[in-house]
Amino acid sequence: MLSFEVPKIASLTKAIDLDSDGCIARAPGRINLIGEHTDYNGGLVLPGAIDKYAYFSCKRIPEPEIRGVALDLEEKARVPLDTTKATGILWMDFILGIVLEFKKRGKAVSGFAFALTSEVPMGAGMSSSAALECAALAGLDALFNTGFDKWSMIHMSQSSNHEFLGIQGGIMDQFASFYGKKDQVMLLDCRTKNHQYIALPSANMEWCLINSCVKHNHLSSGYNDRVAECKQALQDIQSHYPEVQDLSQWDKATMTSVRFSNETVARRAKFVYEENQRVLAFVKGLQEGDIRTCGLLLNASHEGLSMDYEVSCAELDLLQKLGQDSAEVYGGRMMGGGFGGCTINVCKESSIESVMKQTKDAYLQAFNIQAEYYKVALSEGAQVVWV
Numbered sequence: 268m269l270s271f272e273v274p275k276i277a278s279l280t281k282a283i284d285l286d287s288d289g290c291i292a293r294a295p296g297r298i299n300l301i302g303e304h305t306d307y308n309g310g311l312v313l314p315g316a317i318d319k320y321a322y323f324s325c326k327r328i329p330e331p332e333i334r335g336v337a338l339d340l341e342e343k344a345r346v347p348l349d350t351t352k353a354t355g356i357l358w359m360d361f362i363l364g365i366v367l368e369f370k371k372r373g374k375a376v377s378g379f380a381f382a383l384t385s386e387v388p389m390g391a392g393m394s395s396s397a398a399l400e401c402a403a404l405a406g407l408d409a410l411f412n413t414g415f416d417k418w419s420m421i422h423m424s425q426s427s428n429h430e431f432l433g434i435q436g437g438i439m440d441q442f443a444s445f446y447g448k449k450d451q452v453m454l455l456d457c458r459t460k461n462h463q464y465i466a467l468p469s470a471n472m473e474w475c476l477i478n479s480c481v482k483h484n485h486l487s488s489g490y491n492d493r494v495a496e497c498k499q500a501l502q503d504i505q506s507h508y509p510e511v512q513d514l515s516q517w518d519k520a521t522m523t524s525v526r527f528s529n530e531t532v533a534r535r536a537k538f539v540y541e542e543n544q545r546v547l548a549f550v551k552g553l554q555e556g557d558i559r560t561c562g563l564l565l566n567a568s569h570e571g572l573s574m575d576y577e578v579s580c581a582e583l584d585l586l587q588k589l590g591q592d593s594a595e596v597y598g599g600r601m602m603g604g605g606f607g608g609c610t611i612n613v614c615k616e617s618s619i620e621s622v623m624k625q626t627k628d629a630y631l632q633a634f635n636i637q638a639e640y641y642k643v644a645l646s647e648g649a650q651v652v653w654v
């Protein structure tokens with residue numbers, strides 16, 4: 268008996284002749300209410316897993332090979348098990364990077380076949396890549412009986428991104444994908460790794476995502492640039508305050524003697540400081556049911572991401588402004604790495620359909636692009652079923 272619904276189950280099974288020796292794993296995408304670009308600075312984030320999943324079926328095969336089928340792309344690929352270089356086939360490289368992490372930790376991985384499919388929109392800032400990696404991690408961990416705990420798998424995904432795929436990402440996406448809980452968001456301190464679940468109030472409000480349907484191609488280079496700029500900011504701080512271990516420990520109010528290398532680096536540091544403060548204020552607002560304050564904090568976060576951190580784009584700025592100008596929207600901001608993808612908005616429940624229609628119409632007029640919108644439900648993290 269399956270413990271969750273699996274879309275395309277016939278294809279996931281048939282593509283690899285899945286039998287009772289194999290399993291299917293799923294892992295969700297995520298939203299992040301607030302706390303953007305803080306994770307790799309040891310700061311605070313407030314993500315939740317969503318009811319859109321990546322699915323990974325797998326079984327052992329006798330040949331020393333990895334054979335994959337990407338159902339959504341209708342593509343197949345096979346590589347020798349000892350492959351250590353990226354193939355250029357992105358979906359295969361995600362899996363290869365994970366396999367290398369198993370090997371790095373001394374775990375024997377034999378030949379296997381896999382198939383994958385995903386409901387998480389790609390390039391929408393909802394963490395489709397991490398969903399895929401976490402589904403593969405959970406599936407392969409079960410298949411090879413390696414017994415990794417969740418945090419090990421979170422770090423394996425991060426390490427694969429850094430070392431194999433060249434993206435210097437943080438831990439928020441993978442954390443949300445493994446730790447997600449129905450109807451809860453999670454306040455994670457990325458330095459201590461402590462987290463707490465917070466129920467999202469639902470009365471008279473609705474959270475929704477608007478996908479700009481653009482993905483600017485400097486996404487990974489822009490992201491890595493920000494990581495490097497934050498490292499520089501940290502070094503500048505440490506030359507005055509050597510005890511500071513990451514950028515989020517910098518207290519702008521008291522550590523006043525810092526001279527940053529340049530104005531850009533100073534703005535990046537200012538953003539990280541302010542975004543962490545906003546997360547704390549946002550959590551207080553949520554707990555007190557003060558959704559208006561939460562909405563204003565979302566708007567302020569967007570302003571910082573756009574002006575100080577410079578990871579927004581004209582399309583996201585317009586979507587956010589349309590919301591900010593509407594009396595029916597409490598607030599909103601770009602979500603995820605930036606340079607395209609979604610905005611996250613909190614609206615009055617009764618008016619959501621009309622607000623979304625107006626926003627989509629205005630966006631179409633300005634950019635000639637059809638935006639998409641999704642209501643999301645907070646959901647469970649990664650799971651495995653044997654078949």
Ligand code: GLA
Pocket residue numbers: 302303304305306307394436437438439440603604605
């Ligand atoms: C991407 C990364 C995350 C995080 C966000 C920005 O989603 O994968 O680690 O840095 O961008 O908050």
